[in-house]
Amino acid sequence: MMSNENQSWPLWEVFIRSKQGLDHKHAGSLHAADAQMAMENARDVYTRRMEGVSIWVVESKHIHASNPDEAASLYDPANDKAYRHPTFYDLPDEVKHM
Amino acid sequence: MNNISLTNYTLHLADNALIMGHRNSEWCGHGPVLEQDIALSNIALDHIGQARNFYQYAASLQNNGSTEDSLAFLRDAIDFKNCLLVELPNGDWAQTVLRLFFFSTYQYYLYQQLQNSKDPQLAAIAEKSLKEVTYHLRWSSEWVIRLGDGTGESKQRMLDALENTWSFTGEMFEACDYETEAALAGIGVDLIKVRNEWDEKIASVLFEATLPIHEDVWMQTGGKKGIHTEHLGFILAEMQFLQRAYPGAEW
Numbered sequence: 001m002m003s004n005e006n007q008s009w010p011l012w013e014v015f016i017r018s019k020q021g022l023d024h025k026h027a028g029s030l031h032a033a034d035a036q037m038a039m040e041n042a043r044d045v046y047t048r049r050m051e052g053v054s055i056w057v058v059e060s061k062h063i064h065a066s067n068p069d070e071a072a073s074l075y076d077p078a079n080d081k082a083y084r085h086p087t088f089y090d091l092p093d094e095v096k097h098m
Numbered sequence: 099m100n101n102i103s104l105t106n107y108t109l110h111l112a113d114n115a116l117i118m119g120h121r122n123s124e125w126c127g128h129g130p131v132l133e134q135d136i137a138l139s140n141i142a143l144d145h146i147g148q149a150r151n152f153y154q155y156a157a158s159l160q161n162n163g164s165t166e167d168s169l170a171f172l173r174d175a176i177d178f179k180n181c182l183l184v185e186l187p188n189g190d191w192a193q194t195v196l197r198l199f200f201f202s203t204y205q206y207y208l209y210q211q212l213q214n215s216k217d218p219q220l221a222a223i224a225e226k227s228l229k230e231v232t233y234h235l236r237w238s239s240e241w242v243i244r245l246g247d248g249t250g251e252s253k254q255r256m257l258d259a260l261e262n263t264w265s266f267t268g269e270m271f272e273a274c275d276y277e278t279e280a281a282l283a284g285i286g287v288d289l290i291k292v293r294n295e296w297d298e299k300i301a302s303v304l305f306e307a308t309l310p311i312h313e314d315v316w317m318q319t320g321g322k323k324g325i326h327t328e329h330l331g332f333i334l335a336e337m338q339f340l341q342r343a344y345p346g347a348e349w
Contacts, residue, residue, distance in 0.1 A: 030132075031133060032133065037240075037244075041134075044133065044136050045133055045137075
């Protein structure tokens with residue numbers, strides 16, 4: 001029964017914001033019949049130990065991921081372009097948290 | 099209000115929470131899907147946490163060496179003051195979520211009033227527990243709607259669950275002596291008000307779930323006075339076995 005249920009309920013990805021001001025981070029995935037159930041399941045599965053103050057859920061099928069086989073062409077070219085890092089500027093003291 | 103009545107009233111609140119928690123904990127490892135297994139286990143732990151708070155207070159009222167553990171593990175069925183509703187077997191998932199919906203709605207309106215109790219300890223426990231119960235009510239009512247307004251089979255299961263459970267709902271609102279005393283002393287709650295709010299909430303959720311409202315039927319009663327169904331004895335046999343067989347065992 002368990003595997004049948006899991007096959008019929010779509011997979012959702014869960015993003016949790018741990019406290020005010022921080023980004024939502026991917027926490028994991030779960031099965032649920034719809035968005036409302038996914039939200040509650042996320043609350044029950046991923047915030048039991050005070051992990052979160054905000055939850056996003058999105059059906060996994062709506063996430064489009066880059067292809068690992070293309071990693072070399074996508075990411076390696078940035079490797080030797082140090083001039084893209086903003087490390088050549090002197091920051092005034094008034095600017096914090098950069 | 100005398101100390102014995104206040105103790106009994108506190109034990110009644112504790113026993114309701116403990117037995118409900120125990121029943122829901124029976125689903126741990128057996129839920130229909132992993133996520134719901136965790137959800138119901140969380141809810142069971144909330145109930146047992148509430149029971150602990152009430153038992154600790156009852157033990158301090160008794161002041162005779164009793165503890166939260168002795169109250170939970172060393173009393174017999176006739177001393178338990180929980181409503182019959184919470185000791186009913188879980189049945190299938192439909193019956194489990196419907197019973198939890200009935201009970202959570204009751205706890206929700208009861209704790210809302212109990213927050214204003216003249217007894218500061220009961221008021222504090224009610225306020226703390228209300229956040230949990232608000233979620234229990236949301237979770238269970240959504241399942242009632244999902245199954246009632248779902249497939250032919252899920253609807254039939256909800257109809258069967260209603261049939262099996264409804265006649266155990268009336269007892270929650272039938273005040274026994276310690277509840278009447280507590281209400282008069284400003285410590286307990288007005289059960290008529292709880293009943294009216296309960297009726298309204300139940301009607302609106304059952305309507306959304308396309309399930310019928312049961313008219314007045316003869317209601318089972320007795321649990322609050324220690325007269326229980328045969329099911330409570332089996333719950334206690336399992337729950338209390340270890341402390342009975344190995345008194346004082348810790349781990």
